[in-house]
Amino acid sequence: MARLLVIDTATPACSVALFDNEALIASDYVDLGRGHAERLVPMIATLPDKGRADAIAVNCGPGSFTGIRVGLSAAMALGIAWDVPVSGYSSLALVAHMAARAIDSRTISIAMQAGHGELFVQDFQIVDQCASAAPDTDIVSVTPQVAAGMIGGNPVFGSGLSLLPEAMRPNETHSLLPDARAFPASQPDFAALAPKPIYVRAPDAKPFKAKTGLTGAANG
Known part of the structure; x- marks a missing residue:
């Protein structure tokens, strides 16, 4: 290779x-x-x-x-x-891959800090303990309260654990970046995305739009 x-x-x-x-x-x-x-x-x-x-x-x-x-x-x-x-x-897929090595085959949730008090959340199905994780849901950006309801009883991994209710924080080792x-170099399809940003949420900065037309402008 x-x-x-x-x-x-x-x-x-x-x-x-x-x-x-x-x-x-x-x-x-x-x-x-x-x-x-x-x-x-x-x-x-x-x-x-x-x-x-x-x-x-x-x-x-x-x-x-x-x-x-x-x-x-x-x-x-x-x-x-x-x-x-x-x-x-x-x-989130890489964090899921990292988490797959430490847990039995089951569904897990990845919660990463998204800024503005929100979390990026996505569920993955752990196929095996060779770190094969397939996404079960799309990535969303939601408040910790909404995330807690979405995650339910799934084990949670990622940098967003500190924003979740204390009962949902299993231990410090689950706070992954x-x-x-x-990187699973043995899985050639892991990096199958186009090299373009995944933002989920709209950028904070809004492009400036100049006003069109002038008041009282002459026609013709």
């Missing part, structure tokens, strides 16, 4: 991983909150051959608007420079 570079900057975590024949050969991970743009390129540069790969996979979100664009911009630029394909994956090192 060819080399694969994975870039993940959609959440407070910033990580990169280089795989060769499905084996992880080099990586870096830091939970830095902000500053992905300054940190990402040096992280890639420290990988073997400066991260040079035959394909690139990038986290398309949902998550931080800025973080998503940082990762996608870097992935697309490297894809053009190296003339290699770039594909995307969901941040996406990690490029955990």
Whole structure:
């Protein structure tokens, strides 16, 4: 199998991983909150051959608007420079994959912080303990109260646990962020998305619309 570079900057975590024949050969991970743009390129540069790969996979979100664009911009630029394909994956899908290793076959819910007091929520069916997780529902952005009702009795994983009722927080180990090192390189269809942002919610910033027409303008 060819080399694969994975870039993940959609959440407070910033990580990169280089795989060769499905084996992880080099990586870096830091939970830095902000500053992905300054940190990402040096992280890639420290990988073997400066991260040079035959394909690139990038986290398309949902998550931080800025973080998503940082990762996608870097992935697309490297894809053009190296003339290699770039594909995307969901941040919730990677967290579900990470959670699948720690739980019996069942339905789980992923709850990630979405900003403005909301959560990104999606259910996954764990097919087996080889970390195969298939989405059961679409991704939604909802309040913690609505999320609690949607999740029901499912085990919950993700960065949004602190916003849920205390009874729904199983233990600290379930508070996961996406990690490029955990990318399922053995599952070639995992990164099957187009390299485009997954926002779920409309951007906070609204484009300025100039008023058209002038009061009292002459005709003809």
